[in-house]
Amino acid sequence: NMLALKHCTLTLVIVCKTMSPIVTLMVESFYAKVQVNLQMVASLLIMLLGAVLYTRELKVEHLVGVRWLTVNVSFSVLTRLLQRRLLADNRIDISKSGCSLISNALGILPLILTAYLTGELEADAAPQKLTSLSNLDMFFII
Secondary structure: OHHHHHHOOHHHHHHHHOOHHHHHHHHHHHHOOOOOOHHHHHHHHHHHHHHHHHHOOOOHHHHHHHHHHHHHHHHHHHHHHHHHHHHHOOOOOOOHHHHHHHHHHHHHHHHHHHHHHOOOOOOOHHHHHHHOOOHHHHHHHO
């Protein structure tokens, strides 16, 4: 979200995030035996129509933010689908705490890759950023 917010407005972030139920429903319909009815499809189409109406006048400089939002929504959907699968399957005996630990631990990998690709881990920038943190900031990081 932070990379998307650097390149687009908060309202665009909110509008694009509304697409996650559409993507989730499409993926879940393949493996989770989700019952889809006309009311569900109609409400999702109305959400899609609102997003299209909002983004049709989108400025070109916001397209970079939309790309980061697409990545963010994709990982959010995958995380929710994995959590649902782990919690709903009776053969898998993982507590809710264990499921949270797994999803957060797996979320670190794309975070580190993204930080590296965007230059957040550059050798000259990292010490400067660390020294500018307050004690409270360090407390919450650790």
